[in-house]
Amino acid sequence: MSKRARLLAALVVVMTVFVGAPADADRGISVPAFYTPPSSLPSENGALIRSEPLPLALSLPGLDGPLPGRATRIMYKSTDNNGRPVAVTGAYLEPTAAWKGPGKRPLVVLAPGTMGQGDHCSTSLALQRGLILGIGVTQSTVSIGYEVLAAYRLLAKGIAVVQTDYVGLGTTDRLHTYVDRVDEGHAVLDAARAARALTGTTSDVGLYGYSQGGGATSSAAELQASYAPDVPLKATYSGAPPADLLDTTTAIDGTELVGAIGWAVNGFVQSDPSLKPLLDKYLSDAGRAALKDLSTMCVGDAIFAYANKKTSSWTTTGQSIADVLRSEPVARAYIDGQRIGTTKPAGIVRVATGVNDNLVPHPQARTMAANWCGLGGDVVYVPVDNVKTPSPLLNHFGPLLSDQGTAVDWLAARLAGTPATSNCGALPGQ
Known part of the structure; x- marks a missing residue:
């Protein structure tokens, strides 16, 4: 069995279980002091604020060093969608495997899929703890670092990986601005800069992301020319991107992942306080309690607590959150500003989406790819033929x-x- 196969097999059975109970932490799980940002931040985007060795939950000994490599926890400076400085955390992973391609070892920014909104849900903590399990009297939590699968595949090829935790996920100074187009795009691009600052090397950059991560990498590809022209972006993988949040909100409502709507609303209001009067107008007591509860949850928690519920039970009018977003001009303008697919992306982009994905709907992801083609983008569109099940979550997760x-x-x-080669010419027939 190859080193790579042994490592992936071990992933199934070797996980670090962390059980915590500090009463003042999110759902009883403590977050290390590393994640508290300093009072002042550097001026340069991507500048390193601090770093420290990051022990991996899954690591095997190898002849040339630990497999899959060595990890460093990082905090770096970015800029949020309001133009304000913000600290973002993540992890840089240097592979033990040699890069067998030409030139310097390349770097991939891995933008994680949905992890939740509690600070303890961050991907960098998941790399260290593997399975996060908190058992409390009134609140419990569970979070699994599933993005390790993609990261370790890349490391096995000798590709360096830097993962971003996104704005507010991990850092204790604000809520995670879930699916915010600009915050995520900036966090991805600045992660590449931070990896360069950490290693002192420059190399070609690729982006990898699925679901929330697919939206983040898509946004980063659009923003690279204006925000980070110094990042040599060669190629992007965008899997199942939520490019149209109104369509996605409509589809997710009433499914296993309805809690993601609460995360999005929490983030919207933090980014744009002018939306708060709409919460005061529409949210019922049950809705306020749900959004507060969700703000400290990981994805597993939200599935256990809110699966298949309707957001119409969160409003005083009985309207769904999607209906509120459609009917209120201020909210509609905000959500329209989150649309991805309006700017030509840098480099070549592979957009892949399950044809039966009805959680992050297949049609809206395909529309993003078609719009990019119309703007002259280099796009490889891949419709993934997945089996349709009664579960929207499985229909979405399968192609991952x-x-x-x-x-x-x-x-x-x-x-x-x-x-x-771009296949934009064939897209109308796919």
Whole structure:
């Protein structure tokens, strides 16, 4: 069995379980002091604020060093969607495996899929703890670091990986601005800059993300030219991106992941306080309690607590959150400003979405790809033929696994200099 196969097999059975109970922490789980930002931040985007060694929950000994490599926890400076400085955390992973392609070892920014909104849900903590399990009298929590699968596939190819925790996920000074287009795009691009600052090397950059991560990498590809032209972006993988949040909100309502709507609303109001009067107008006591509860939850918690509930039970009018967003001009303008697909992306982008994905709807992701084609973008659109099940969550999660190896191989080939041809001309027939 190869080193890579042994490592992936071990992932199934080797996990670090963390059980905590500090009463003042999110759902009883403590967050290390590292995640508290300093009172003043550097001026340069991507500048390192601090770093420290990050022990990996899953690591095996190897002849040339630990497998898959060594990790460093990082905090770096970014800029939020209001133009204000913000501290973001993440992790840099240097692979033990050699890069077998031409030139310097490339770097991939891994934008994680949905982890939740509690600070203890961050991907960098998940790398360290594996399975986070908190058992309390009134609140419990569970979070699994599933993005380790994609990260370790990339490391096995000799590609360095930097993961971002996004704005507010991990850092204790604010809520995570879930699916905020600009915050996520900036956090992804500044993670590449932070990795460069940490290692002192420059290399070609690729982006990898699925679901929330697909939206983040798509946004970053759009923003690279104006925000980070110094980041040499070669290629992007965007899996199942929530490019149209109104369509996605409508689809998610009443499914296993309805809690994600609460995370989005919490983040919207933090980013734009002018939306708060709408919460005062529409939210019922049950809705206020749900949003407060969700603000400290990881994705597993939200599924256990809110699966298949309707957001119409959160409003005084019986309208769904999507209906409120449609009917209120201020909210509609804000949500329209979150749309991805309006600017030509940098580099070549592989957009993949399950044809039966009815959680993050397949049509809106395909529309993003088509819009990019219309803007002259280099797009490889891939409709993933997944089996449709009664579960929207499974319909969404299936392609994450079934397409992952192909997506990693595609991204590695682009970073090795092998060209790919856009299939925009064939998109209307797909």
